[in-house]
Amino acid sequence: MKFKFFFFLMVLVPFGFLSPEGENQERSPSSILDRQISDDDPNSLGSELYPKDQRKDVALDLLDAETLLWKNNLLLIAAKFQIDAKKAGVLQAGLYANPNIFVDQSIFAEPTQRYFDTSRSGQTTVQIQQVFLLGGKIDKRVRVAELNAKISEQEFYDLARALLTKLRRTFYTIYFYRKAVVFYDQSIASIEKTVSSSELAYKRRAILQAELLRLKALLFFLKKEREELGIKVYEKEADLKVLLNEDKYREAKVAFYPTVDESTLNNIIPNASQLEDLVSKARENRPDLKVALQTLKYEEANLELQHANAIPDLSIGPVYNRGGTAFQNYWGVTAQLNVPVFDRNQGNIQAAEKAILVRKQELRNRILEVENEVAIAFQGARIKDALYRRFIDTYIKDYANLSLDMIMSYEKKYITILEFADFFETYRSSVVEMLKLQTDRMEAIESVNYSVGLGVFIPKPQNYKPNSNKQGQEE
Template sequence: MLFVPVYFVTAQPTSEQERSANSILNRQLSDDDPTSLGSELYPNDVRKDISLDLPTAEKMLWKNNLLLIAAKFQIDAKKAGIEQAGLYANPNIFVDQSIYAEPTQRWFDFSRSGQTTYQIQQVFLLGGKIDKRVKVAELNAKISEQEFYDLARALITRLRRTFYTIYFYRQAINFYDKSIASIEKTVSSSELAYKRRAILQAELLRLKALLFFLKKEREELGIKVYEREAELKVLLNEDGLRDSKVAIHSIVQAGSLEAILPNNTNLEDLVSKARDNRPDLKIALQSLKYEEANLELQHANAIPDLSFGPMYNRGGTAFQSYWGVTAQLNVPIFDRNQGNIKAAEKAIQVRKQELKNRILEVENEVAIAYQAARIKDALYRRFIDTYIKDYANLSLDMIMSYEKKYITILEFADFFETYRSSVVEMLKLQTDRMEAIESVNYSVGLGILIPKTNDNQSNPKQGKED
């Protein structure tokens, strides 16, 4: 049986941990202060503990995450396109020089006896093409900015889930460690009793099987912690966390998780905020504006551009030195850019339908996430205060009862298995609750339901408005 991701809130961080959150960050423990890897299979392995709180982790993400850095460069590239769109066309210089002058019988005669032509032309874009190109480029850059915030929204949600998972995994490991320690004492006393022929070998083997099962699940959970730590290290890209020996300990105020009340929020307000803040919705809106601007540009492209400039011809006309003016204008008879105009018009219709569909999806995503969070929170609060506490208090009594032979090994093993399963299921419920809460934040595009800490003056946004 594999252990599921858990939220374990019965053990709270000490005040000392909370006070030292920021001071410990990025500080590795000295080599003479090692921390055990936490596995009986490799007792000699040493890890260095670093404590980390969520606000600091989010700051690291914004600063160091490589995907966000790459997205920022992408924005700069699109902004460079704005500069390029506003540039005028370069002038065209034409030179015509005769190779062989028949009257003088000279090659490449640059004198007055030879024939030379110079011409300069400048293309003038008509129909406001430059302004329309700039507008299209600006909208393209805005789309890139919203893609950046949409990426940030996904990465922050992933960071929070990974951060909390590490914390709650470690709390679950504490539960297994305490249970294993209790069973180990019982196994030790049972081995002595077996040597005295006070119990059967089958009874001893049943206890050892229970102990083996708990240790197996505990080791599997430890592996999952390593995996989440590696994921967090990639997200944060912090020099002090890159070492494989670094063990990340998430600092969480467990009481602040209890204070999150999804039922106190209003669905209509959440939907309204999602419409204003969802980056993917803004991308759909900006894409529609982009196609509208592109249609204007295509209409402007149907207007021919004017090429105009002076020319000089020496020895090639009736006059020895001829000065003139040239002008060139394409006549839009066959190609009036009608194909691109029709394509732009259809693209607008496509973007309108996509925008309507995206709005509908956002509204339903928020509604589903909101209802799921309310249901999970209500179910969690109905059982957390009594269900697990009653089992925890009874577990010690059952161990003592078994050691005093008040109950049989079957009764004890059955109770302990039920107790473990109940704790696991309750922890899974807490996991589902927090994931549902994070789904609300993700669907709205804002940190609506987040733990309140001393560092939080206001809810941090997952995406920014224009």
Template sequence: MRIYIIGFLTFISTSLFAQDTLRLTIRQADSLFLKNNLQLLAERYQIDIAKSIEIQDKLWDNPNLSFELSAYNPSRGLFDVGRQGQKAVSIQQMITRAGKRNKQVALDVESTRKSEYQFFDLIRTLKFDLRQIFFETYFLNQTIRLLDTQIATLNTTVSAFEKEYNRNNISLKEVVRLKALLFQLTNDRADILFELSENQRDLKTYLNADLPVKPLVDSTDINRYQVKNYNPASLRDRAILSRTDLKIVQSSTKQAELNYTLQKALAVPNIQLGATYDQNSNYQSNYFGVSASVDLPFFNRNQGNIRAAKTNISYFKTEEKAKENSIGNEVDAALQKVTVAENAYKSVENHFTDQFELLNKGMYENFQKRNVTLLEFIDFIETYNESIKEFNRLQSDRIKVYEELNFVVGEELFN
């Protein structure tokens, strides 16, 4: 069973880490994400579509040209279109009133602006997810390194104890208990590899990469996340100014106001102007005339659309206020999380892992010399491994809450 599990884990580990890997710092990952992410590339097309609609609505209506030819004259035969025949030509042009076209273009411009805000909000959201996964992957890899070292050392210890058992120097109980500890460590490693496999899937998707991604993190990346004298009120104000999802709602309110103006303009009827030439069918030959037509707004004055547009303004203003309140609460909650995580991190001694590592090496040596009992050794190894795993998780969670604060404020606060 142990051979099967170790072989299975070796296969997974090889597939994840033994291939060529894409070694990236967080800055390089951000850059590659902005360049390659397919969701962002797709969203850019929405901006191009909105700009195309702007161009279309700026255009004037085309004039209408019509011809009429005499198909049959009983006294002169077919297609009597000569000097004494009949042909008529008319041309008409729609003239919009009340600035309808300019108002429609203004609405289109705001729609384009909203598409841009949606694009930047998508960047904000995906970048937040990418960074969380990036740092989580790094610290999980650190835990894997610990387990790899422990498993290798414990394998050597188990082999040595099996030899001692074969010489009848120790009991089978001690060998089996050590193998059980090795099995537990192997299972822990498998669980983390499963998490890393899912993280690799997401990282490769975000970066549109073919190779596995290996995060590179140094002390500078970790230390730049520091609590500063951020005033909650000032952070809330910055979030109100920076959050793109709020800007989307604000743009919707602006569009509702522009649409209300447009709907009122649409109540004003347009004028159709035209000119006509008629060769022989009018009261005199070679008749030239001009025409104008307009709808009479007796029944339909666009009342329903105007009322709906006005109500829509109230709806989006309420949404905007609700969003501002929500953002303030999100900033307060994120700041509290940062404080809790920072206090927890600082409560751990700076040399925690170094001291534990030295003690760990000494424990193995003393156990092999039989200066430490089996139960003391197993209890220490379990405590040591769990403590290092929790410390790595604490470091990962600390950076995650700082990134969450970045996310809810909508700015890069920790550069």
């Protein structure tokens, strides 16, 4: 969007040089008419947090930012460790039980009057038992652990989906906020000169006090809005630094300047897509929907495991007894099996059956929520995009053309300075609202991407090649 900032200089210069009677006014050498807004002046509104020579301006591309997110984001790194922990649970579930060794040694042998006699005259018993899990418990435990790991993987992708959406929204917000800051800085610089000239004219009784106060009020509101916008930029930059977690970007003096090709943004046309296709993609790609599905499978596998747990396990192994039976050296076999008379794992089986019913209802509800989220996000993107396209080429151009007529009208004294200031404030509101509309449009588009779970509306340069390992859930 072209804002034609030269308009403000053309508009406001006459305020400083022409009185209502058309007389030229002299400049005062000490007047703030010649004062320029400087980044190095800490007392000037619109100044940055650090002077220009200390500030580190960083041009940031969205693809580079996404790469840093996948690489450095601490929440994603923690989620990866969580996946590894769940995969370790799969290994643990497949392990066999350790054998049990039992040793019984007599303390005092009567025949030999010796303590702890381990010779043939003493009594020693050694028993070894191994537990064998029946009913396919190991395979079922492994299945449950695998599904638990898959749930963790989908939770990782769901977290990545949220973080990527936040990154893109923050990136575009900073970009359009910075455009608005430039607009305010140029406007404030021109208005300050106009106010200074009007003060001189008021002292000469060339203009009314009401006109001067009107201009000062306009300047005050511009500065106030500019500083509020500057604070929002700092807040968004802080969010971006946390998301990227890059050492060279951690300093407070780092200022991000996103690089955006607006033609690629304009090429995104939500109305070119169909809601049914987006809903279908959401069912296939939403990580949280996959989590709900995997959770249902987990409960089904857990039910099978609980049925297997009702089957008692067998413990079997050899036993050797020396000097403790009718035989000097006794060899035998021991076997142990719990008889499922009272405890047949009924409670856990019923709980697993009810858990399946719960998960089924939760899955159905999640599907319904996803369908409605996609529909709402898609409708919002269509409305924002249609509003943007309706006014971007006509509304701003009409204002720009009207500004030329307003200049001529003021120079010919067809309108007063108050009328001209009202026009300027209206034009300022229109430019700012258009920038806000562009921000809202990109946020609405990102809402569609988030609701679908797939980057269906992503501006891609010609040389863009998605990384299947990183973008598997996003592109």
